[in-house]
Amino acid sequence: MDELAEKKCIICGEPKTEGIHIAAEFICDACESEMVHTDVREEKYNFFIHRMKQIWVEKNV
Template sequence: MDELTGNTCIICGETKQDGIHIVSEFICDACEAEMVHTDVQEEKYHFFIHQMKQIWMQRNA
């Protein structure tokens, strides 16, 4: 993590300062907020699930 440049979000791919770290990956505040407000019936929900799976796949590789 570079304090001057931020972290790259595993969901949107943008570099942001604020967010959360899960295992060794970063999710920005904006994506986190969108994820928790997305209904399971929405197409975007499946995208979020796919991106989150990448965290566990990278950890177990």
């Protein structure tokens, strides 16, 4: 796979080139950074949890 190819981030849905892969899914650098700096008491935390669940839900269908 071309490392510079754009991939769709499972968190923001935007095509990006830089990020990480978890299983076969992609999370862009911006979303990864925001996730690791989000406190568990923030509303956005639940959004991230919901989006991350998609990694396993889509694989087990």
